[in-house]
Amino acid sequence: MTMTVRPLRPDVRADAEGFSHVRHLALPCYLITPESVSYDVTHMHPDAHYQPLLAEENGEVIGTAQVGLVHESPEPGQGYVNVYVHPERTRRGAGTMLVRAAERHLAAVGGTRLFAWVLDEPGNRAFAEARGYRESRSAHFLRLDLANGALPPLRSLPPGVELRTGADFADDPRPLFELDAETLSDEPSDIAYEFTDYEAWLQDTWHHPLFSRELTSVALVDGRPAAFSAARTDSGTRYGTVMTGTARAFRGRGLAKLAKNDSLHRARASGYTEAFTGNDTGNGPMLAINKWFGYEICATEVRHVRELG
Structure with missing residues (x-):
């Protein structure tokens, strides 16, 4: 047995396919494609020093790692190491x-x-702890059966509220950037974020190959974007919401639920059969909303942290 580790080559299709295949097997609730893998490598902000890695056994990709710095954090030196190994190729080094x-x-x-996300299983947690990583917060992946589940019915819009799609902002997506930045800054996290770089957001979100402008729903109040549900798809049957949130001034009015329900209904009408999302386990309001939609937990990860000497 010959085991090697090397950087992923973004211009080699087989590398991106191997990375996405192993990641899908290890974490089926996560949306990823070879195209998204290659895009992330070539478009990530240079300050992230992003370097995905491949582990090969006799030439076969059996392990992957997402590696980089959190360049959006005001605190320097925050890095991430997310390792996933083919479920049938573990314990080989x-x-x-x-x-x-x-x-x-x-x-x-x-x-x-x-920081490292680790599947909430005894072997995975023991692996992280043995390498000096200590347990921190946790998060759930959730799945909804769009093909057979019963979505809540669409309801009439309150006065002054209208629903638009992300595609309606194609000429000027900056209002969505501002809404995304505000809601993301309030997300529970171990790491502080400051989203101020509009051009980086265009690269990371707006132009990302998984992002669906058509299935992203935005609730406007008196013409102002107030809440949204951002959608991604694998261009097959799998759909995911990567962020659902409301601007602080409009919270408590059910607008996020309104936007997400609209997106889910349109995703099902477009032929998507599975819906995925994720929530920090401490995000009670969003977990309650997703339970109302019928989502069920399909995996849990525990974040671990290690200080380098």
Whole structure:
């Protein structure tokens, strides 16, 4: 057996296919495609020092790692190491080699505190703890059966409220950036974020190959974007909402639920059969909304953190 670890080559289709295949097997609730893998490598902000890694056994990709710095954080040195190994190829050393290579890369570019999402299973948690990572907060992945589930009915819009799609903002998406930035800054997290770079948002979100402007729903109040549900798809049968939120001035009026219900109904009408989303376990309001829609937990991850010496 020959095990090697190397950087992913974004211009090699087989690398992107191997990365997305292993990631899908290890975490089926997560939307990923070869196209999204290649796009992330070539369009990530340079300050992120993003470096996805592949572990190969006799030439076969059996492990992956997402590695980089959180460039949106006002605190320097915040890095991430997310390792996933083919479920049938564990305990062969791939994970250990990926973690070591990731830590070397991050140390070289100024990483001082490393965060890792770890599946909430005894073996995965023990693996992280044995390498100096301590437990932090957790998050759920949730799944909704769009093909057979019963969505809440669409309701009449309150006075002054209208629903638009992300595509309606094609000429000027900045209002969606501002709404996204405000809601993301209030998300529960171990890391503080400051989303002020509009051009980076265009690259990371608006132009991302998984992002669906057509299925993204935006609730406007008196013409002002007040709440939204941002959608991604794999262009097959899988659809996901990656952010649903409301501007602070409009919270408590059910606008996020209104926008998400609109997006879900249109996704089902477009032929998507599965809906996915994710929530921090401490985000009670959003978990309650997703339970109301019929989502069920399909996986849980625990974030772990390690301070580099």
